[in-house]
Amino acid sequence: MNRMSPIRPAVPADVSALVAIENLCFPGNRLDRRRFLYQLRTANSATLVDAADGEVRGYVLLLFRRNSLAARIYSIATHPLHTGKGIAAALVCAAEQLARERGLHWQRLEVRQDNAASLSLFQRHGYRIFGSYADYYHDGMDAVRLEKELSLNQ
Ligand SMILES: CC(C)(COP(=O)(O)OP(=O)(O)OC[C@H]1O[C@@H](n2cnc3c(N)ncnc32)[C@H](O)[C@@H]1OP(=O)(O)O)[C@@H](O)C(=O)NCCC(=O)NCCS
Numbered sequence: 430m431n432r433m434s435p436i437r438p439a440v441p442a443d444v445s446a447l448v449a450i451e452n453l454c455f456p457g458n459r460l461d462r463r464r465f466l467y468q469l470r471t472a473n474s475a476t477l478v479d480a481a482d483g484e485v486r487g488y489v490l491l492l493f494r495r496n497s498l499a500a501r502i503y504s505i506a507t508h509p510l511h512t513g514k515g516i517a518a519a520l521v522c523a524a525e526q527l528a529r530e531r532g533l534h535w536q537r538l539e540v541r542q543d544n545a546a547s548l549s550l551f552q553r554h555g556y557r558i559f560g561s562y563a564d565y566y567h568d569g570m571d572a573v574r575l576e577k578e579l580s581l582n583q
Contacts, residue, residue: 435481436523439488441469443478446485454506457567460490477523479507479516486511489520491527499576500528502538505547521554529579536579539565539572551575 439447444465451459460468468474468490479487487507491500502524507516528536539562540547552558556575565572 434519434523435479435486436477436519437480439465439469439476439478439485441466443480443485443488444469447476447478447488450485450488450506450508451504453509460504474503475524475527477520477527479520486514487516487520489517489524491524493531493533498533499535499537500524500531500533502536517550518554521550525577525579534579535576537574537576539574541566542571542573548573548575551577 444462447460447465448462451461465476468476473493473495475491475493477489477491478485485508487505489505490503492503493500502521505517505520505524507514507520525536536556538551538556540551542561552575554577556577558573559576560574562572562574564570
């Protein structure tokens with residue numbers, strides 16, 4: 430999150446745009462306005478947005494747990510008008526940097542087994558599959574569990 434980066438922490442004024450992205454990107458298990466606002470208020474969470482030219486183009490939501498050295502990417506999405514521009518890739522890097530700054534050693538997440546774009550995104554960034562959850566999503570789809578060790582000198 431240097432001065433030139435369009436990535437910054439989300440603020441309450443971003444929530445309408447976040448809900449719009451959520452509704453465009455996910456058929457179910459969506460975050461609503463109330464949940465985004467809750468996540469902005471709690472210390473156990475961080476939401477980063479890509480806001481180039483003032484327009485929220487994508488977000489990543491991280492969750493932290495006390496006594497855990499792992500951060501969890503709870504959700505990541507890019508507005509359909511802006512996919513394929515490297516926005517999610519930059520959000521993943523920013524999320525990893527934030528986790529490192531909090532002294533965490535691991536980043537984990539679950540991805541739908543049929544979500545080829547997301548699996549490719551994370552595997553290209555060094556995440557490895559370490560397990561799965563059966564029947565994890567609203568429609569019964571399994572989740573693939575991915576993790577990456579966050580080296581301190583990146
Ligand atoms: C998955 C998603 C976040 C990717 O966002 P994006 O900003 O378009 O991704 P980027 O442009 O940063 O692409 C980074 C990498 O992701 C992968 N990727 C992105 N879109 C892809 C696609 N349609 N097919 C295959 N791989 C894809 C590629 O590995 C890509 O690297 P490359 O460009 O070097 O090939 C976006 O498609 C999205 O919001 N999908 C709906 C919500 C979702 O599924 N979120 C993930 C939940 S875990």
